[in-house]
Amino acid sequence: MATEVLMPALSPTMEEGTLAKWLVKEGDTVASGDIIAEIETDKATMEFEAVDEGVIGKILIEAGTDGVKVNTPIAILVAEGEEVPEEGAKTETAPAPAALNGEEGKTAAPASAAPAPEAPKPDTSPDWPEGTEMKSQTVREALRDAMAEEMRSTDEVFVMGEEVAEYQGAYKITQGLLDEFGARRVIDTPITEHGFAGIGVGAAFGGLRPIVEFMTFNFAMQAIDHIINSAAKTLYMSGGQMGCPIVFRGPNGAAARVGAQHSQCYAAWYSQIPGLKVVMPYSAADAKGLLKTAIRDPNPVIFLENEILYGRSFEVPDLEDFTVPFGKAKIWREGKDVTIVSFGIGMTYALEAAEKLAEDGIEAEVIDLRTIRPMDTDAILASVMKTNRLVTVEEGFPQGSVGNYITSVVMEQAFDYLDAPVINLAGKDVPMPYAANLEKLALVTTDEVVEAVRKVTYR
Amino acid sequence: MAARKSTAKSNVSAEELLSYYRDMLLIRRFEEKAGQLYGMGLIGGFCHLYIGQEAVVVGLEATAKEGDKRITSYRDHGHMLACGMDPKGVMAELTGREGGYSKGKGGSMHMFSKEKHFYGGHGIVGAQVPLGAGLAFSDKYKGNDNVTFTYFGDGAANQGQVYETYNMAMLWDLPVIFVIENNKYAMGTSVQRATKSPSLWERGAAYGIKGEEVDGMDVLAVKAAGEKAVAHCRAGKGPYILEVMTYRYRGHSMSDPAKYRTRDEVQKMRSERDAIENVRELLLQGKHASEDKLKEIDRDIKAIVNEAAEFSKESPEPALEELWTDIYA
Ligand SMILES: Cc1ncc(C[n+]2csc(CCOP(=O)(O)OP(=O)(O)O)c2C)c(N)n1
Ligand SMILES: [Mg+2]
Numbered sequence: 001m002a003t004e005v006l007m008p009a010l011s012p013t014m015e016e017g018t019l020a021k022w023l024v025k026e027g028d029t030v031a032s033g034d035i036i037a038e039i040e041t042d043k044a045t046m047e048f049e050a051v052d053e054g055v056i057g058k059i060l061i062e063a064g065t066d067g068v069k070v071n072t073p074i075a076i077l078v079a080e081g082e083e084v085p086e087e088g089a090k091t092e093t094a095p096a097p098a099a100l101n102g103e104e105g106k107t108a109a110p111a112s113a114a115p116a117p118e119a120p121k122p123d124t125s126p127d128w129p130e131g132t133e134m135k136s137q138t139v140r141e142a143l144r145d146a147m148a149e150e151m152r153s154t155d156e157v158f159v160m161g162e163e164v165a166e167y168q169g170a171y172k173i174t175q176g177l178l179d180e181f182g183a184r185r186v187i188d189t190p191i192t193e194h195g196f197a198g199i200g201v202g203a204a205f206g207g208l209r210p211i212v213e214f215m216t217f218n219f220a221m222q223a224i225d226h227i228i229n230s231a232a233k234t235l236y237m238s239g240g241q242m243g244c245p246i247v248f249r250g251p252n253g254a255a256a257r258v259g260a261q262h263s264q265c266y267a268a269w270y271s272q273i274p275g276l277k278v279v280m281p282y283s284a285a286d287a288k289g290l291l292k293t294a295i296r297d298p299n300p301v302i303f304l305e306n307e308i309l310y311g312r313s314f315e316v317p318d319l320e321d322f323t324v325p326f327g328k329a330k331i332w333r334e335g336k337d338v339t340i341v342s343f344g345i346g347m348t349y350a351l352e353a354a355e356k357l358a359e360d361g362i363e364a365e366v367i368d369l370r371t372i373r374p375m376d377t378d379a380i381l382a383s384v385m386k387t388n389r390l391v392t393v394e395e396g397f398p399q400g401s402v403g404n405y406i407t408s409v410v411m412e413q414a415f416d417y418l419d420a421p422v423i424n425l426a427g428k429d430v431p432m433p434y435a436a437n438l439e440k441l442a443l444v445t446t447d448e449v450v451e452a453v454r455k456v457t458y459r
Numbered sequence: 460m461a462a463r464k465s466t467a468k469s470n471v472s473a474e475e476l477l478s479y480y481r482d483m484l485l486i487r488r489f490e491e492k493a494g495q496l497y498g499m500g501l502i503g504g505f506c507h508l509y510i511g512q513e514a515v516v517v518g519l520e521a522t523a524k525e526g527d528k529r530i531t532s533y534r535d536h537g538h539m540l541a542c543g544m545d546p547k548g549v550m551a552e553l554t555g556r557e558g559g560y561s562k563g564k565g566g567s568m569h570m571f572s573k574e575k576h577f578y579g580g581h582g583i584v585g586a587q588v589p590l591g592a593g594l595a596f597s598d599k600y601k602g603n604d605n606v607t608f609t610y611f612g613d614g615a616a617n618q619g620q621v622y623e624t625y626n627m628a629m630l631w632d633l634p635v636i637f638v639i640e641n642n643k644y645a646m647g648t649s650v651q652r653a654t655k656s657p658s659l660w661e662r663g664a665a666y667g668i669k670g671e672e673v674d675g676m677d678v679l680a681v682k683a684a685g686e687k688a689v690a691h692c693r694a695g696k697g698p699y700i701l702e703v704m705t706y707r708y709r710g711h712s713m714s715d716p717a718k719y720r721t722r723d724e725v726q727k728m729r730s731e732r733d734a735i736e737n738v739r740e741l742l743l744q745g746k747h748a749s750e751d752k753l754k755e756i757d758r759d760i761k762a763i764v765n766e767a768a769e770f771s772k773e774s775p776e777p778a779l780e781e782l783w784t785d786i787y788a
Contacts, residue, residue, distance in 0.1 A: 006498065006499060008497075008498030008499070009497065009498055009499070009500045010498070010713060010714055011713070011714035012503060012504050012505065012714065014714075032491060033491075033708070033729070035722070041714075043714070044714075044716040044718075045716055046710075046714075046716045047716070047717070047722075049494075049709075051491055051492075051494065051495045051498075070500055071499060071500060158600070184600070187631075189627065190623075190626060190627065190630070192623040192626065192627065194589070194619065194620045194623055195589050195620050195623025195624050195626070195627055196589070196623075196627065197589070198586065198588070198589025198590050198592070198593060198620060198624070199589045199590075199592050199593040199596055199624065199627060200593060201589075201590055201593055202530075202578075202589060202590035202591060202592060202593015202594045202595075202596065202597070203593040203594070203596045203597045203600070204593070205578050205590065205593065205594060205597075206528070206593065206594040206596070206597025206598065207597055207601075208596075208597045208600060225583055225586060226586065226589070226590075229582070229583050229586065230581070230583075230586055230590060234571070234579070235785050235786070235787070235788055236564055236785045236786055237561055237564060237565040237569035237571070237579075237580075238560075238561050238565060238569070238570075238571035238579070238785075239559070239560065239561035239562035239563075239564050239565065239785060240562070240784065240785035240788075241560075241561070241571050241572070241573050242571050242573055242578070243788040245788075274786050275786055275787070277787075298787075298788035299787050299788055
C-alpha cells in the first residue's frame with residue numbers, strides 16, 4: 001500500500017514551513033530513520049526523517065517551495081516493486097490532526113460577577129463545645145503538642161529539618177520530640193533546603209506524611225520549586241493518581257531587627273497556587289487545631305507561623321483530639337460598623353484597633369481568616385453585607401496582597417453593599433530596614449488600622 | 460579515585476535476551492510512532508524521544524523486583540514502557556486524551572503509574588533526584604528492601620540539588636540508585652562544554668558513594684552493573700551511582716535541529732553501536748533465534764504500536780469538567 005509522506009509539524013507552534021531540500025530522489029529506497037529532506041521552520045532548519053521503509057515513488061512538492069502547510073502530502077512512499085497510484089486513487093493517509101485550542105475547549109472560571117442576592121451563611125459554629133475545660137498555653141507548646149499527638153497516632157508522620165532533633169528546634173518548636181520518637185522520626189538535616197524539601201516530597205509520594213520544618217520561610221525560597229512544581233501540581237498532572245500529603249512549616253514574616261532577607265511574609269505568594277493549602281494561625285488554639293488538620297490533610301499544606309507569636313499565651317481547649325477545619329474563619333469580635341479582616345500576627349493590630357475604636361463608639365467586626373487557601377469568603381461577604389465597610393490588615397507587601405484578592409471578591413460579589421472604598425493595609429513597599437525606627441515605620445501598626453477604619457466609616 | 464569501568468556482562472538465557480530485544484524494539488517503534496504523530500499535529504508541545512538509549516532502561520528494569528520504584532525526567536516514554544505500563548495509556552497521554560495515564564492532563568513530560576511504581580515524568584531538570592531519594596527514604600522508613608531507580612541526564616548532573624541529595628542519601632544510607640544517563644548532550648551543550656570533571660559518577664566519591672561507568676549501548680553490561688547496584692542497595696549499604704554512557708539519535712525534543720553535532724557522529728553511533736542491532740546479532744549468531752522469529756517479533760511490536768496509536772487517536776479529549784478536578788485530594 002502506498003503511503004503519503006506529510007509535511008511535518010516540527011515545533012510546538014509550526015503551522016507551515018519551507019521544503020528547503022530533498023535528500024532523496026524518486027526511486028530511492030529509504031529505511032526508517034533515514035534523513036530524506038530538510039525543512040525550514042520560522043526558527044531553524046530541521047532534518048526530516050523517514051518513519052516507514054519503502055521506495056520514494058513520487059515527490060509531490062518541489063524543493064524550495066515556501067509556505068507548505070503542515071500535513072500537506074509531500075511525497076508518496078511505495079513498497080518495493082509497487083506502482084505509484086494514479087492521482088486521486090486511494091492511498092493510506094494520516095488522519096487530519098485534531099483541532100487544537102478549539103473554541104469549545106474554553107470554559108469560564110466559575111466566578112460570578114452578579115451581586116449575591118442574599119448574604120451567604122458562613123459556618124459560625126463554635127470550635128469547641130461549650131463548657132470545655134481550657135488551659136493556658138503558648139503557641140510554641142500548642143504546635144509541639146499538635147505534632148506529638150499526630151506522631152503518636154500515625155507512624156507515617158515524621159519531622160525533618162535543620163536543628164529539629166538534637167538541638168530541639170531553632171525556635172524550640174520540636175522540643176522533646178526526639179526523646180519521645182527517636183532519630184528515625186525526628187530527623188536533623190544538613191543545611192540543604194532544596195534537597196530536603198525534595199526528599200520530603202518524594203517520601204510523601206512514597207506513602208509517608210512528612211512535616212518539613214524550615215528554620216524560617218525565608219529559606220524555603222531555596223526549595224520553592226519543589227513546593228510548587230513537585231508538591232502542588234502532581235495530583236493534577238497524574239490525573240488524580242498521586243497526591244502529596246506533606247506539611248511545610250516554620251516561622252514566617254518579620255521577627256525583629258533581622259533585616260531585609262530575614263523578614264518577609266509569604267502568605268500572598270503561596271496563596272496564589274492551586275494545589276496548595278495555606279494556613280496562618282494567630283492564637284495557640286488555632287495553631288494546634290489547624291496543625292493537626294494540616295498533618296492529616298492529603299494535600300501539601302503551607303503552615304505559616306510567626307516568631308513573635310511563639311511565646312504568646314492563649315486559652316486552648318483541653319480536649320483529647322481537638323482540630324480546626326480549613327476554610328473556616330473565626331469572628332473574634334462582632335460589630336456592625338466596619339469589618340476588619342486579618343490573619344496571623346496582623347490580628348494583633350486588628351484586635352487592638354477594635355478595642356480603641358470601641359472607646360469612640362465604633363463597633364468593628366474582626367475576622368481572622370486562619371486559612372488563606374481555602375479562604376472563607378462567605379464569612380467576609382456576610383460581614384461586609386452587614387457593615388458595608390471593609391479594611392484588610394496584613395504584614396506582607398502591598399502589591400498583589402491577600403487583601404487585594406479579598407477586595408476583588410467583595411467587588412464582584414457584594415459591590416452594591418459597599419458604602420466606602422475598601423482599604424488594604426499592608427507592610428510598606430520597601431525591603432525591611434534594620435534601623436529600629438525605620439523598621440517600625442515599615443510594619444503595619446494599630447494606629448494605621450484605626451485611621452483606616454475612620455476613613456471608611458467617615459468618622 | 461581510579462577510573463573504573465565495568466566490563467562485566469550478565470549471563471542470560473536466550474529467552475531473556477529475546478525479551479530484552481523485544482522490550483528495546485517496543486520502545487524504538489513506539490518512539491518513532493510518537494515522532495510521526497507529532498509531525499501530524501496529534502502530539503503537541505515538548506516531546507523528548509528516547510531513541511538510542513533503550514538499553515539503559517531495559518537493562519536496569521531486568522534487575523528490578525516488584526515494589527521497586529523508578530522516577531525520571533521528561534524523557535520518560537521508554538521508562539514507562541520498560542516497567543510495564545500500557546503503551547495505549549502512554550500514547551493517549553501524548554495526544555492529550557482521556558485514555559492517557561493522566562487523563563490527558565499531564566502530557567509527555569508528566570505521567571505516573573502508582574500501580575507500576577512509576578513516579579514521573581518531571582519537567583524541571585534535576586528535580587527528580589531528591590524526589591527519588593525521598594521515595595527511597597520511604598522504603599527505608601517502612602523497613603522493606605525495595606530500591607528506587609533515579610534517572611537523570613548529564614546536564615541534570617550539574618544541578619546543585621543533585622549534590623545536596625548525594626550527601627543526604629549517603630548520610631542516611633538510602634536505597635537509591637542514581638542512574639546518570641550520559642547521552643553526551645544537554646540540549647545543545649555537550650558534556651565537555653558544561654564541566655571539566657572527567658567523569659560524572661566520580662563526583663559521588665566526594666560523598667563516599669560508590670559508582671561506576673557503564674556501556675549503555677550494551678544491554679548486558681547495563682544489566683550486570685544494575686545487578687551490582689541493586690545488591691548494594693538491598694543490602695542496606697546506601698546509594699550507588701551508575702553513569703551509563705549512551706546516545707540519543709534524535710534531537711533533544713521534536714523541535715531541535717541538532718546543529719551542535721555532525722550527521723556523521725550520529726550515523727557512526729547508529730551503525731556501529733546500536734543496542735538493538737547488537738542484541739539482534741547476538742541472537743542470530745548464537746542461533747538463539749531465527750530470522751523468522753525476529754520478523755515475527757517485529758510484526759507483533761508493530762501491531763502493539765499501531766494499536767496504541769489508534770487508541771490515542773480515538774480516545775476522546777478529556778471532558779471539560781476535568782479542568783476543575785484533581786487539584787485537591
Ligand atoms: C531547571 C531547568 N532548567 C532548564 C530547563 C530546560 N531544559 C530542559 S531539558 C534541558 C537539558 C537537559 O539535559 P540532560 O540533563 O542531559 O538530559 P537529556 O535531555 O539529555 O535526557 C534543559 C536545559 C528545565 N526544564 N529545567
Ligand atoms: Mg543529556
